[in-house]
Amino acid sequence: MDEGEDEPRNFIKVTHEKLSTDDVSQLVISPCCGAVSIFIGTTRNSFEGNKVVRLEYEAYTPMAEMEIRKICSDIRQKWPSIKHVAVHHRLGLVPITEASVIIAVASPHRSDSLDAVKYCINTLKATVPIWKKEVYGEEKYAWKENKECFWTKQNNV
Template sequence: MANPVTDIVLTSDKLSTDTVIEKISDAKCGAISLFVGTTRNHHDGKEVVKLEYECYIPMAEKTIKNICDEIRTKWPEVFHIAVHHRLGHVPVKNASIMIGISSPHREDSLSATEFAISALKAKVPIWKKEIYCDGSGDWKENKECQWKKDTKSDRSERTEI
C-alpha cells in the first residue's frame, strides 16, 4: 500500500485537474475532493483581465506544508493532499489554485478541503495583483490574511477583498 503523498506545486505553468486527481487517487480512497479557484472578470465594478501572483517560494512552500500537516492531524483519515498554485500571470477563467484531498469517505475530504483553502488564504504569503482592461492594476489582500500587518509597509495601495 502506498504512503500518503503531500504534493505542493508553485508554478507559472497552467494548472491541470487531471494532474491533481492523478496525484491524489488511491485504491483505498472512496472520496476525492477538489477545489479550483479561478480568475473572475470583475471586482468592485472594474473589468479584470488577469491576475498576477508572486511569492517567496521557500516560505510559501513551508507554510503550505504546515497547513497540510495540520490537516493530517485534524482528519487522520485523509490520505493524499495536493496543493497547486499558479504564479505569474493568470488570465480570466484560468485556475489560480487547485487543492485536492483524498480519503476513504467524503466527510473528511470535503471538510479538509474547505479548511485548506481558508487556511491558505489566511496564512500563505502569496501576493495578488488585479490587472484591469485599461492596463492599471491594484495589489489585493485576502480579508482572512493574518500576516498583512507585518507586510503592509512593503506594498502601497493594498485593498482588502
C-alpha cells in the same frame, strides 16, 4: 498494491506553469479512498464593479511551500483518515477562466475530504505569502490583500 506502496503523501507545487485539474486529481487517487474532493480557484472577469483582465501572482516560493506543508500537517492532525493532499498554486500571469490554485484531497469518505479542502483553501489564503495583483481594463491595477491574513489583522494594515 499493498498498504506500504500507498503511504500518505503531500504534493505541493508553486509554479509559473498552467495548472491541470486532471494532473492534480490523479496525484491523490488511492485504491483505499472513496472520495477525492477538489477546489479550483479561477480568475473571474470582474470584482466589485471593475472589469478584471488578468491576475498576476508573486511569491517567495520556498516560504510559500513551507507554509503549505504546515497546512498539510494540520489537515492530517484534524482529519487522520486523509490519505493524499495536493496543493498547486500558479504564479505569474493568470488569464480569465484559468486556475490560480487547485487543491485535491483523498480520503475513505467524502465528509473528511470536503472539510479538509475547505480548511486548506481558507488557511492558504490567510497564511501563505502569495501576493495577488488584479489588473483591470486600461492597465489599471490593485494589489489585493487577503483580508483573512493573520499579519494584516495584527498590523491593522
